[in-house]
Amino acid sequence: xxxxxxxxxxxxxxxxxxxxxxxxxxxxxxxxxxxxxxxxxxxxxxxxxxxxxxxxxxxxxxxxxxxxxxxxxxxx
Numbered sequence: 430x431x432x433x434x435x436x437x438x439x440x441x442x443x444x445x446x447x448x449x450x451x452x453x454x455x456x457x458x459x460x461x462x463x464x465x466x467x468x469x470x471x472x473x474x475x476x477x478x479x480x481x482x483x484x485x486x487x488x489x490x491x492x493x494x495x496x497x498x499x500x501x502x503x504x505x
Contacts, residue, residue, distance in 0.1 A: 432461055436468065470501060 439447060439455050447455065449468050456463045470480055480501045484494035 432456070432463060432467065435459065435461060 435456055436452065439452060443451075443455075449465055452468050453463055453465060456468070470482075473479075477499065479497045479499060482496050482498075483492055485491065486493045
């Protein structure tokens with residue numbers, strides 16, 4: 430629960446702009462030992478957890494596709 434509180438605080442301070450890599454970096458700077466699986470890949474909704482996969486264009490760094498699922502599957 431401490432990690433989740435720090436994630437929420439860092440997200441609030443960044444105005445929701447931090448992605449997983451930057452969030453991990455910020456959490457490690459404050460002394461939390463977290464990895465990419467702990468920080469990303471799911472979103473809480475009123476209906477439960479949803480897993481979000483986002484595809485970025487490497488050149489423009491823009492989102493070119495995304496998908497959500499109630500289960501974390503390889504084809505997501």
